Amino acid sequence: MDFPFHQDTIRQLKADGLFRSLRRVEPDPQGRSGRLMIEGRSVILLASNNYLGLSDHPRVKAAAAAAVRRYGFGSGASRLISGNAPPYEALEERIARFKQTEAALVFSTGYMANLGTLSCLIPSEGLLIADRLCHASLIDGCRASGCRFRVYDHGDTDQLDRLLAKRPANQPAVIVTDGVFSMDGDIAPLPALVEIARRHGAIVFVDDAHAMGIIGKEGRGTVEHFGLEPRSVIQMGTLGKALGCFGAYVAGSRLLIDYLINKAKTFIYTTALPPAVTAAALAAFDVMEEEPEIRKNLWRNRNYYAEGLKSLGFDIMNSETPIIPIMVGDSRSAVIFSERLLENGIFAPAIRPPTVPKGTSRIRTTVMAVHSRDDLDYVLETLGKIGRSMGMI
Ligand SMILES: *Cc1c(COP(=O)(O)O)cnc(C)c1O
Numbered sequence: 517m518d519f520p521f522h523q524d525t526i527r528q529l530k531a532d533g534l535f536r537s538l539r540r541v542e543p544d545p546q547g548r549s550g551r552l553m554i555e556g557r558s559v560i561l562l563a564s565n566n567y568l569g570l571s572d573h574p575r576v577k578a579a580a581a582a583a584v585r586r587y588g589f590g591s592g593a594s595r596l597i598s599g600n601a602p603p604y605e606a607l608e609e610r611i612a613r614f615k616q617t618e619a620a621l622v623f624s625t626g627y628m629a630n631l632g633t634l635s636c637l638i639p640s641e642g643l644l645i646a647d648r649l650c651h652a653s654l655i656d657g658c659r660a661s662g663c664r665f666r667v668y669d670h671g672d673t674d675q676l677d678r679l680l681a682k683r684p685a686n687q688p689a690v691i692v693t694d695g696v697f698s699m700d701g702d703i704a705p706l707p708a709l710v711e712i713a714r715r716h717g718a719i720v721f722v723d724d725a726h727a728m729g730i731i732g733k734e735g736r737g738t739v740e741h742f743g744l745e746p747r748s749v750i751q752m753g754t755l756g757k758a759l760g761c762f763g764a765y766v767a768g769s770r771l772l773i774d775y776l777i778n779k780a781k782t783f784i785y786t787t788a789l790p791p792a793v794t795a796a797a798l799a800a801f802d803v804m805e806e807e808p809e810i811r812k813n814l815w816r817n818r819n820y821y822a823e824g825l826k827s828l829g830f831d832i833m834n835s836e837t838p839i840i841p842i843m844v845g846d847s848r849s850a851v852i853f854s855e856r857l858l859e860n861g862i863f864a865p866a867i868r869p870p871t872v873p874k875g876t877s878r879i880r881t882t883v884m885a886v887h888s889r890d891d892l893d894y895v896l897e898t899l900g901k902i903g904r905s906m907g908m909i
Contacts, residue, residue, distance in 0.1 A: 533848040534868055541863075547572075550886040552863055560891050562857075562864040562881045567730060567838050568810045569886035570760030570800045579799030583792035591788035596777070599788030603795045610801050611765045614736060615753075616746040619773040623782060624789055626725050626754040626764035627653040632782030633752065633766050634692065634721065635660035636775075642688035645679055647671065647704065649697050652871075654723055658692060670697075673708045680716040689718035695727035695738035699872050699880055701832075701839030703731065706738050710748045720749040726839060729758030729804055735811050755793075759800040762793050814838060814885035817892060821883050824896040829909035833878075841867070841878040842899070849906065850877035856902045862895055 529535040544551035544558050549572040552561045570576050583603065591599040604622060611620035623629035634644065634657025644658040649670045658665045668676040680689060691713055693704045706722060713720045724737040732740025737753060739746050750772065754764040766776060776783060803810070818838045825832050831843040844850040850866035857864055857879070867880045883892075903909040 533851060539865075548886075550884050550888070550891065554858065554863060557861065559858065559861045559863045560887070560895060561884070562862055562895060564882060564884060565726065565757035566760045567758045567814055567882065567884055568760065568804065569884055570758070570803055570810075572886075573760065573800070573803050575803055576760060576796050576799045580792045580796040583795035587791035589790050589792065591790055593788065594784065594786060595788045596784060601788070601791040601794070603791050603798060604788070607794045607798050608765070610798060611767055614801065614805075615739075615751055615767040616736070617751065617767040618770045620765045620767040621773045621776050621780075621783065622755075622789065622794065623764045623766070623780075624786055625762075626651075626723070626752070626756065627656075628782035628786065629752050629754075629764040629766055630654050630657045630723060631660060632657075632780035633750075633776060634658055634690075635662075635781070636779040637661070637719075637721070637750075638663060638688040638690060642690070643680075643683050644690050644692055645676060646692035647694065647697075649700060650692060650694055651698055651723060651725070654692050654694070670700075671702075671705060673705060673712060676709070677712050677716075680712065680718060683716075686717075689716065691718055691720045693720070693722055695722045695724040696731065696837050696839065698726055698839065699867055699878070700841060701726075701835035701837045703727075703738065703741065703836050706744060706749070707742050710744060714748075722749050722751055724751055724753040725757055725764075726837065728753035729811070730814070730837060734808075735804060755797045755800070759797055759804070761797040761800050763789050763797065810885045814883065817885065817887050817889075818883045820889070821881075821887075821892050821896065824892070825899070828896065828900045828903065830899070830903060838883040840881050840883065842881060842903075843876065843878050844908070845875055845877060847877040850879060853879055853902060853906060853908075856906075857898065860898045860902070862898060 542553040544553055549569045550561055551558050587601055593599040608620045608622055630653040640662040642663045644663045645666045646658055647670055648667045666679050691709050696703055709720050722738055727737040729735045751767045755761040822840055833841050833843055844853055847868040854866040864879050864881045868877045
């Protein structure tokens, strides 16, 4: 039974240049990371969050395989029933150590970590205030909380300050932000947020999905990047991006973690991650800590590529990280740009509303540690040609 509503919606999406469909991607035939095979052709992958290439690292793959042999594949139940296999606690201890917090709790995905944590973090008479460009999972978590929910314009700490000042005395409040904004690649002004929170008796919740393993001297994320005290914020991050695995965590005090084990529904009512996933994540931590040159390569590539784009005359917004958007504006032009890239052997999809605000459609490119200098030179040359032919530069 089809709903006419679905048909109307799809017709409208197509008319607006906003229809999305899935594209089949296969591994590069020669197993090179930083590349994919699409429609039978090897293309340069400029659209993965596997920044360090760890998903292809032999130690990560071997750890997953060994865990499958030992534990089987599925976990069979939620953590609170019989799914709490040994690699879980080792992983949580590892995350807490890395993030320099008392404790950590693993969730099945970042979406679930944000939804489950924000929806129970403070009582429903509280206030949640989020940056306008926060990830959809943060916004959904705020909405699901039943709390009062406000947004402040991207990075507008004055507006945030005013919103907090206006609230009733003693109302519990949380400031919610991405650490690295996922579609813009800029870094949240965390020291200012922590200072505002302190003045107003609020808490900061930072989503480090794209900061974990990337920024800060040791890759510990935004707290390390800014030299903040880990206790000053609640940190969430994912294992599916720079760590190349799957899953997510919240890191904070032992009390917070005990509370979440008892109250976060997306933790309680779901099957535990397969033990092999947690074992792979542990191996990814080993690699990240023992091979810091991978992160150095990432930054070398990132800076080379970003400088190249700027000197070509592209608008890369305020990107400060390996997420580098190329602003297009109109969603149809962004799609055309992306199709032209694919014809030339480069995969970087157009990002359109509602993922980004109207009129800010873009090509979101991400650099990886494993990209070769030759690949990056080819990408820059090709982007330049297409950008000029479309009158963008
Ligand atoms: C990817 C992402 C998430 C979701 O994490 P998953 O583990 O993929 O569900 C949450 N927040 C931000 C900022 C992200 O970029």
